[in-house]
Amino acid sequence: MPVPSDTNSPSPYVREKRRKRRDEILHAALQAFRRNGYHATTLEDIARHLGVRSTALYHYFPDKESILYECHQRSLAELDRLMEEARGLDCSAERLSFLIREHVRVMTDTLDGSPLAFEVTALSEEHQQEVISARDRYERELRRTIEDGTSDGEFRPVNSKVAVFAILGAINWIARWYRPEGSLHAAEIGAGFADHLVGGLVAR
Secondary structure, three states, rough: OOOOOOOOOOHHHHHHHHHHHHHHHHHHHHHHHHHOOOOOOOOHHHHHHHHHOOOHHHHHOOOOHHHHHHHHHHHHHHHHHHHHHHHOOHHHHHHHHHHHHHHHHHHHHHOOOOOHHOOOOHHHHHHHHHHHHHHHHHHHHHHHHHHHHHHHHHHHOHHHHHHHHHHHHHHOOOOHHHOOOOOOHHHHHHHHHHHHHHHEOOOO
């Protein structure tokens, strides 16, 4: 006896259409957050960029905070993937350079230069803890990479915590000066950051 289809389940076409629309909303939100800051941005600002009424956004996100949370989730999921990739590289210097270059790309391309790192307190307490936990996991990976490099003699002896604070501070500050329409592109910025930040650790 044939199993009846679930008439309430959306078709692949509808699911893909919704996914694309969510991506468009997030991209518009990131641009608005970069221009105006999270707190000064309204749902009307985001909707205006898309050429729709703000009520149309409620079909995809219940409020502005949920949009911010989704942006954080996507960027942190990408950092998790990058950590996994970095573990397959041959040496600590190569792993750290890769993570720095790709983190810069996440900041400039995935997040469109939006200063999300400075907006964690705008999230609910539960979401704050989730984001902070993921960020701590990434920070530990960077520290472990530096400590491995020191043990192997690739890096000179340094305080790994201070070194990671310097790296993350430099990368997060990109959001304060980066402009997508500017002359500097993600690959160029990432390569420069990796050269300076990793080069300062290499044993002479």
